Amino acid sequence: MPSKTIVFIDDDPGSKVVARRASGRLDCELLFFERASDVFDSIGTLDPKLVVLDMAMVNLDGVYGHQAGLEISAALRETYGDRFPILILTGMESPSLICQCLRKGADDYFVKSVELTGLVKRMAAWLVVDYSARDPKSERENAADALQALVDKRGDMETDEWRQIAMSRFSSGKANSSNARKSSRLLGELFAWQSATVRN
Numbered sequence: 159m160p161s162k163t164i165v166f167i168d169d170d171p172g173s174k175v176v177a178r179r180a181s182g183r184l185d186c187e188l189l190f191f192e193r194a195s196d197v198f199d200s201i202g203t204l205d206p207k208l209v210v211l212d213m214a215m216v217n218l219d220g221v222y223g224h225q226a227g228l229e230i231s232a233a234l235r236e237t238y239g240d241r242f243p244i245l246i247l248t249g250m251e252s253p254s255l256i257c258q259c260l261r262k263g264a265d266d267y268f269v270k271s272v273e274l275t276g277l278v279k280r281m282a283a284w285l286v287v288d289y290s291a292r293d294p295k296s297e298r299e300n301a302a303d304a305l306q307a308l309v310d311k312r313g314d315m316e317t318d319e320w321r322q323i324a325m326s327r328f329s330s331g332k333a334n335s336s337n338a339r340k341s342s343r344l345l346g347e348l349f350a351w352q353s354a355t356v357r358n
Contacts, residue, residue, distance in 0.1 A: 162186040162285050163204055167194050167230070168212035168247065173270075177210075180278045184285060194218055194230045201234070206242050208284045209234065211264075213248045228262040235263030240294045243284050253309045260302035265294055 164184075166177045169192045181188035189204065191197045194211070195218050201209070217226040218233060227246045234244060243265040248255060251269045259267045268280050 162207040164188045164208045165197060165206040166190045166210045169215045180281060183278050184282055202238055208243055210245045213246055228258055231264045232262040243289055252314045253305050254314050257302050257306050260298045
């Protein structure tokens with residue numbers, strides 16, 4: 159019987175199908191909810207290994223918002239601290255949006271697509287992470303600071319261009335701050351996973 163639980167919150171019926179298929183490949187228990195308010199108070203008892211949130215959905219007050227996932231992520235951190243990683247699903251990709259995700263307590267993001275393999279890889283990676291042994295808040299802040307520096311210098315440019323700049327900067331070891339160097343692993347994994355092109 160699966161010993162790891164994923165709480166998946168998304169009001170898109172199509173995501174439920176994808177989530178169920180992903181859970182079968184990951185050998186975990188996946189609990190799907192259409193509203194965060196339906197599970198927010200019981201997440202502590204469920205003790206999830208990962209929480210997946212959609213970016214655009216109904217917030218805790220019952221109001222739909224295009225960035226409600228950020229609000230819910232921040233509320234989860236305020237209530238539960240760093241007990242579990244948070245992965246936000248988005249419909250777009252940009253450096254400033256990733257910064258917002260990190261600032262609001264999310265550890266990772268994934269752009270929705272018809273591909274299942276990339277999402278399975280991302281969820282699988284978090285299932286094996288010893289999250290309690292890390293300093294997730296510091297990692298999020300370091301990554302956000304490093305990425306924000308790129309946004310301030312280059313702006314929200316085309317995905318390929320800013321990803322190339324980010325990877326070049328972090329892999330060369332010539333980043334201006336130690337915080338940026340500490341962020342290289344997290345951002346490197348994030349970019350590598352997001353670039354997965356293998357289809358179902």
